[in-house]
Amino acid sequence: MRPSYLQYLIIARLVPGIQAVAEPIQQASLTSPSICCEVIQHAGIPNVYFPNETVFSERVESYWSLTSQLTPKCFVLPRNTDEVSALIKTLVEKTQCQFAIRGGGHSSNAGANNIENGVTIDLSLLNSTKYDAATGLASIGPGSRWLNVYRTLDPLGVGVPGGRIGTVGVGGLLTGGGCSLYLYRQGFACDSVHSYEVVLADGKIVTASSKENTDLYQALKGGSSNFGIVTSFNMTTFRRTPIWSASLVHPESAGNAGQAHIAGIKKWIDDVENYQNSSAIVFWTYRPALKQTIIISGLADVSGTANPLILNDLFTIPGAINSTTQMTNMSEYALGTQAEGYRNIWFTLTFKNDEKTLSKAVELHGKLVEEMKEESSDGDFETQCFFQPLPAVIGQHGRERGGNVLGIEKLEDNAVILLGSLAVNGLDQEALGREKMLAWKDDLERYTIEADTYVPYRYLNYADASQDVLARDNIDILVHNPDSVNRALLVAKMPPVTFREVGFDVAVEGIVRRLRYANYYLVPAEGHPTEPHLKHFYEYERLYKHSIAQPSEFWGKLARELLSWDRDFQETQHGTLEDRTVSWFLGGELNASYNCIDRHAFKTPNKTAIIYESDDGTRNRSITFRELLHEVSRLAYVLKDLGVRKGDTVAIYLPMTPEAVTAILACARIGAVHSVIFAGFSSDSLRDRLIDANSKVIITADQGKRGGKTLDIKNIVDQAISSDHSIPVSSVLVYKRTGADIPWTPGRDRWWHQEIEKWPNYIPPERMASEDPLFLLYTSGSTGKPKGIVHTVGGYLLGAAATGKYVFDLHPEDRLFCGGAVGWITGHTYVVYSPLSLGVTTIVFEGTPIFPDPSRYWEIIDRHAITHFYVAPTALRLLKSTGDEHIKYPMRNLRVLGSVGEPIAPEIWKWYHDIVGRGNCHVVDTYWQTETGSHVIAPLAGIISPKPGAATLLLQNIRIGTRVRNICLFFGIEPALLDSQTGKLIQSSDVEGVLAFKQPWPSMARTIWGDHKRYVDTYLNVYKGYYFTGDRARRDSEGFYWIGGRVDHVINVSGHRLSTAEIESALAEYPAVAEVAVVGINDQLTGQAVNAFDFTRVHNIAQPPQCGYGIAAIAGTSTT
Structure with a gap:
């Protein structure tokens, strides 16, 4: 490759x-x-x-x-x-x-x-x-x-x-x-x-x-x-020689002039290596004085050879309305000018030397011209579709002259740099022009990806300020050279700083840089290849204050920075917690699939998006962003063919394979609402969720693998569908995971691999309103019926991206291994949406921590150069119990260790930090919920000391923490401790109360599927004007918050919330059970365990073992 x-x-x-x-x-x-x-x-x-x-x-x-x-x-x-x-x-x-x-x-x-x-x-x-x-x-x-x-x-x-x-x-x-x-x-x-x-x-x-x-x-x-x-x-x-030059002007409308120029420039680029004294540039330009588009060819021979044969195809194109040739020098040649007095908009793209792609660029330029003619208020604008040839021989010359950091020496194919430019009058016309230019760039990028002609090279001198022209390889050249660092005397008396990407820290408008960081001789901080997004605590404090005092301004800026919008939003936030209606980014349109795939596939198509580690490690594979784009697009076509439309729900009941991610993003791409159901739930649980969500299509697999065991997933789906005639499912799409023989219902069941082969590699993403539902995810409630928590496109995606950037300090070259399954919110946010929205490689892990042996996690981290690891304390307790001898891999790239789902005990924190992280990693113990969508309270990697017990100063001397973790409130999160009986705010210290939040944030859930009243009553009506977390908390005398257990009837087992009412309902279905009560008890491995008290019927006294089996199937725990 x-x-x-x-x-x-x-x-x-x-x-x-x-x-x-x-x-x-x-x-x-x-x-x-x-x-x-x-x-x-x-x-x-x-x-x-x-x-x-x-x-x-x-x-x-x-x-x-x-x-x-x-x-x-x-x-x-x-x-x-x-x-x-x-x-x-x-x-x-x-x-x-x-x-x-x-x-x-x-x-x-x-x-x-x-x-x-x-x-x-x-x-x-x-x-x-x-x-x-x-x-x-x-x-x-x-x-x-x-x-x-x-x-x-x-x-x-x-x-x-x-x-x-x-x-x-x-x-x-x-x-x-x-x-x-x-x-x-x-x-x-x-x-x-x-x-x-x-x-x-x-x-x-x-x-x-x-x-x-x-x-x-x-x-x-x-x-x-x-x-x-x-x-x-x-x-x-x-030594200077005369220059032969020729300038020819053709009307674009004249006969076959356009195609002749495209063919001519393509041929010249392919031949120029054999005659390097020649030069040719061709560009299409609309001139308002002429009211038409013309084609200008600039031809030259720097050896003074008149009309060299290599340029003949361009020089002899008929129909020129202006033609000049001369023998000249650079003083005369350079007298040409560019139009001045305009507001100019540029962008650049690079693609392989291909006639069809050149033609597409010209076609899209023509579209821009026609739209500007129609919409421009004054008609005074100029355009250029300028082709700068980029033959591979240029890289050879760079190597011969000592090398540079342009990267062209690695170019294998002849290519073309496109400079697209538009000159307009006035700020209003500039805004219009930027919209049109962005469409031209995006449409052409999509085309080149599909045509396999895309070259993600952006020439610095033609790039717009919004275009990233950064190469990882050249950063390595600049910072990984200790000898030159030691030789250089360039840091003088400057204090040590870290190196981030181009050597500058973005300060204002994406262009302002700190000159202090302009010195690439400054070495990276230990354990961190780039400068953290937040360099010190006081920068966090400033941003946090801004997010609380001016949330609309703060979140609006961050949303435009981290997400790509098809249509900008007009209102950042509407409504309050007291109003019980909250919405974000009104008027804005975007697509989650585009943000997670396309914008990275256009820029880095061959970068790995997903690394899949199968259960036994024998079916591992990697998927690039371009491959992911193709797979998601084809599956999206399949779903549309099955009748799925924008706003419909699609159930996903899959094992932890890349296909689960593909299914999620395919739904998002066409505006379908995905409902992922953990592939360990029973047929009854699956049935209830299918009915509640009204899912007409379910995506599943023949079987799943986990911990060396085979899970008959398709059989469970069949049982669920057949158990109730009211289930709306009409199509079952089956991924072939093992190839086992399975029951088949003709007309309803379809094979994934057969269906996707029918469709092309690209489908345009659906434009979604920011408040459109992205997915629903069922979580346990205090009553028997699970709650379908609904998250929306714009707010949720921003929360996922923002916490990935600032809590985990994710950078483009990082790799995140989150051990959570996509059937839970952890997998949704930190396996799928957070890393992929940031262009970060994510690990999809099918197995269990100790299969085939307890070193599996550590071997994966080492082999794939993982930088971030995120898992529940339950897994850490299990791994610690197996012995430290299994942690035998260096894991040199590991930088951040995360914990999720439950409090982490001090001895586990210390083991995680000292043994797994070798004392060099930041431990990020996160607090959040399915309903919050993303982290709400957590230490920030890179700026908070990784040592346990260190104080973290927040606003007004309030410090947030748990027993061993330093915690920062995430942006926009303002906590309150309330009296559980009166709902009044508790101001004193050494008190316990209910943890609540004072103001909304973008990624909070918007409703419960089909039952908004239940949503309001559960989260917003409990204490008016506050979001109710359902968790207890204690504030000690020093101002630390200690997160406690639940105040409702929910048990947290291994980081998963289970409803006591739902478990009791399931157990009551067994004939031997007369009455049952379920409570949570402390457990050294899982944090909490399910403890069931049941009264059996006398005539069925022989059946209690079945009750125990039923509880184990639901909760994975022992029973009483």
Whole structure:
């Protein structure tokens, strides 16, 4: 199998230019932008310009795109490297100011090279070009424009590869890669940089070259400004020769012009390796003055050969309305311009060199043009569908010149980079344009995935700010080199920090970076490959306060950050707990399946989504995001063929195999409500849930495997359906797990593998309202009838993603092994929705902790490089009892250990931390419920000390904890301790009461299926204005909360809630039982065990053993 194209993504996230936050090292911080500018002046740094000055206005207006014409508090124009160094030192040591770096100012991304209400460091005075004939090097300032560079070098008979448009700046193009006419002969322009002069985050001036600071040298070649501010580029020159160039313009509507250009560019890309002096770019562009789309071809030969044969197919296309050819040099060639005075929107995609894909891109461009014609208020817009050839030979040139971090050297297939651009007037037109451009990008990405032409490479200099251009491989190059770290003197006096992705911490608008973190020489914190999402407790505290004081603002921002929306929401939150009606993200539309699969499949199609560990370990397999997309789509088609429509319920009664995840996401994809039923429940329990949910389709398996035992799942389904004629099931879809002979009902039963073969690999996801139901999950209540808890699409998905990110500190390259089954809420949230929504690999484990031996968990963790492990204390108690000799694997990647479902005893916590985690892992003991959807109280991995007993300070000196765990309230969760009799708030300490929550949060359940009154009475009416958890809690004298047992008739067995009434009802069906009462008792292994007191009928005195069997079948426990 070929390597993943993920490896081709480049290291840097920013387009040219950088915003940053200076952090003080020793002195007190000054944060006001105005004061920051005065501090700079007071330090004696010249050329500081304020809004009332002419130079200030000129610098604002000099930005090419209106989107970059922001208004800083001041511009600072250093004249040389020493002044840049002094400026950085002043900002870092004496202020906490936000600032931006500007080179040429030719970016369309707002905030990439300018800043609102901050300090913009404008390098335009560093604009000289000097040539040294003795060395053959040209020293070029970062503030230069390429036209000025060429005008200096052309008369000297030398040249350098640079921008094809003269107004483009030097700094951004060279640090971001750099496409030039010489791209196919010499590689990217950055590959011709001999050395850099660089100012680092502490103000130190260093040189980076192939002999000095070599890792910094490599990082700057494609890593943008993320690793320092380049103040001089020393480029290797070549002897200049004349350039033959041709420009041809064809109307798109002229005959076969479009297809001829597509065929021509495709052929040239495939042939260019054999003639590397040639260059060809082709783009479709709508021009409002012409009121039509035209095709422009720019052809060139840098050896001076006129009309080279390799370009003949493009050069001879008939019907040109304009055609010019000339022998020229770069000074004349670069006189071409781009339209100025617009608000510009860009995006980039890369795909294999394929005619059908090129045609699709052009078709979607045409769709954009027509929609803009119809909807644009002024009709004044310009577009480009620009094809930048990317033949594989470019990577070879990069290797020959010392390597870079662009990733192209791993490209095996010839490819094409698409630059899609739209220029509009006004903010309202920009909003419209962004919507249309996003549709173009998404539609083309979907097409390339289906056509197997997708290349998840995003060229930095063409990327929109929202597009991630990060590659894991190149991060490894930058941070896993201890020798270079020890050699480098670049950290100076800066305090130790951790490295996160591109070396910056996102601070404002997704683009602002902390310059302090801009130094990739800083090594990762021990046990953590990336910087935690929350770096310290006070950052958590700030966010928590925000979530309580301004929940709509907080959750609205987080929802837009973590989820992809088909339609943005208009109202973040509506209703209160006192109103007894709560809804979130009103007007918003999204799809959970898309968020869990498509957006990752488009970006990293070959990344592993699911690792399946079968019961005995003989049928293990891995599934990529692309494969998961295909499987889910095909199953979704099957469900639609079976008559399932949006809003219908589908029952899922499957063992823990990837097919269970596939079934869940297939339902979500078409808007069906999935009802997963634990594949250990009896036929009676299954029957009751099928009737209550009105499920017409059930997905099951022939058999299941667990702990070496075979479970006759299909037989249980047949028994349930046949036991009651009112059951609505009309179709049974059967996954072949073992291949055993099973009963079969023709017309009703269908084989999974046969049905999915009939359907294609992609089905568009259904647009779902945020408050549409996503799933219902039955949980035990205090009465006999189970409750079908309903969770909605938007709120639940946000809770799953947010807790995965902040509680578990999940990062894209992590792997989460949650031992919970999908029949329970733990499996729903932390096997399926949380990891997959974040693009994290999830483990689906079919077996039990000690089969075939007690080392099974630890062997899986080690073999698959698991970073996060999440399991119930019951399993931990069982594993501890088997002996520590089974923990014989190093498990070096393990970083976070989670506990779920019940309190964890101190001795188990200590064993988990010291023995399993080797003392290096964060232990995350989580409190939540089926009804809460996701964690509500838990320590946060990465910022809370993993040692037991350490205090966790929260707001107003309130500390939350249990016996050995440090706990933070999750965002939006405000607890209250209530008097169980009066419902009044208990303010004092050393008291017990009922644990309740004061305000709603997005992932809370919305209703009980078919019985909203029961929902209101159970959770919202018990204590008006509060959410009732059903749990007791104690607050001690120090302000710690100790979570206790239930206050209702529910027993917690191994983390699973079982209703005493439901168990009593089941036992009462046995003929020998006259009366029965069930209570929970303490149990060392399961936490609680079911204890049944039954009165037998005298004439059936011989039948009590059957009663014991019945209880064991329901609860898995012994009886009395």
